[in-house]
Amino acid sequence: MREEQKGILLESGTNELEVIVFQVGSGIFGINVMKVREIIQAPSVTSMPNSHPHIEGIIRLRDEVLTVVNLxxxxxxxxxxxxxxxxxxVSxxxxxxxxFRVQGVSRIHRISWEQIEKPTELSQGLENATTGVVKMxxxxxxxxxxxxIVVDINPDKGINVKQVQTLGRRERSNKKIVVAEDSAMLRKLLHETLAEAGYDQVTFFDDGKEAWAYLEFLKQDENHNIEDEVQLIITDLEMPKMDGxxxxxxxxxxxxxxxxxxVIFSSLITDDLYHKGKGVGADGQISKPEIVKLIKMIDKLVL
Structure with a gap:
């Protein structure tokens, strides 16, 4: 399925994505095709003692041992x-x-990021793992x-301030950065880690569309030079309304x-997608959660 998926992937920058729809319990959910390596019939799973409650165990898939998360x-x-x-x-x-164990997989849908609505604060909840709702x-x-879901199971796979403390603080506070990131958890972590490194003038937006609206506003403001107001932009890839x-x-x-x-900062910086970022002109591409590499890249581009 992987090669077939690549064959129908969209050109860079079209603001579209392809979603594999699957069922868990009574719910219908989706995952970006670009995160999926393959879909297999669930084999026997070897249990792991003292593991996280969400971890079912491990399987051997050809030459790899993979952790199975029960959704x-x-x-x-x-x-x-x-x-x-x-x-x-398999993602x-x-x-x-x-x-990730699911109960059934239906089909692939091609959609625009414009079709994806953000979950409301009321429905999202603090522990909810939903990033968007597609009305189809x-x-x-x-x-x-x-x-x-992965970071909740293993926090070491996430971003933390301790990673940045190895860099030491430098004079970075005069630089203004715009960040487009739809995850509230990651906006908070980026705020903490960038501030620890000295980048404390950071303006956050929930998605690419809001960040673009801000840049458009700056363009129309005759009292300010854009390059005085923004020195660098960091963007996630997967975001409602407008992707990275x-x-x-x-x-x-x-x-x-x-x-x-x-700079594109995303969990999707794979070999398959790196050329897409280059194709749209990204100056740097860093895979989450490598916050130290991100800060070194920012330093390289603005200091």
Whole structure:
């Protein structure tokens, strides 16, 4: 399936994505095709003693040993009635591979990021792992935050201030940075880690569309020079309304903005996608959660 997926992937910067729809319990969910390496029938799983409650165990897939995360436990659904019919979605994110147990996989949908709504604060909740809602026909498809699911199980796979403390503080406070990141958890962590490094003038936006609107506003403000207000932009890739590739393409296609450095910071910086970032003009691409590499890249571009 992997090669077939690559064959239908979209050109960089079109603000579209392809979502694999699957079922867990009574819920319908989605995952970006670019995170999926393959989908297999669930084999026997070897249990691991003293593991996290969401970890079912491990499997051997060809030459690799993969951790199996049971999404029914993550999402609070009852156990699968027919576990022999279950599927495993083998994914690669944050530079690790992990298999997620689901009850069924239906099809691939091609959609625009504009179709994806942010979960409301009321429905999202503090512990909810949903990043967006896709309204399709009479169905509501929930996009799961797989990165958060992994970090909740193993916090070492996330971003933390201790990683940055090895760099030491430098005079960076005069630099202004714009960040487009849809995860509230990651916005908080980026705020803490960038401030620890000395970058304390950071303006955050929930998605690429909001960040673009801010840049458009600066363009129209005759009292300020854009390059005095923003020295660098950091963007995630997967975001409702406007993704990071489309945001980067817009910036690099704009005469007033194209000189601004843009760094893509995403769990999807794989070999398959790196060329897409280059194609839209990104000045740097760093894989989450490598915050030290991100700060070194920022230093290189603005100091």
């Amino acid at each position: 029914t436990k993550v999402l609070g659904f009852p156990p699968s009635e027919n576990p022999n019919q279950d599927k495993l979605i 690669e994110l944050n530079q690790i591979k992990v298999a 026909d009479e169905q509501m498809i929930l996009l799961l935050d797989f990165e958060k 590739h489309h945001l980067t393409k817009r910036i690099k296609s704009d005469e007033q903005l194209q000189s601004l450095p843009v």
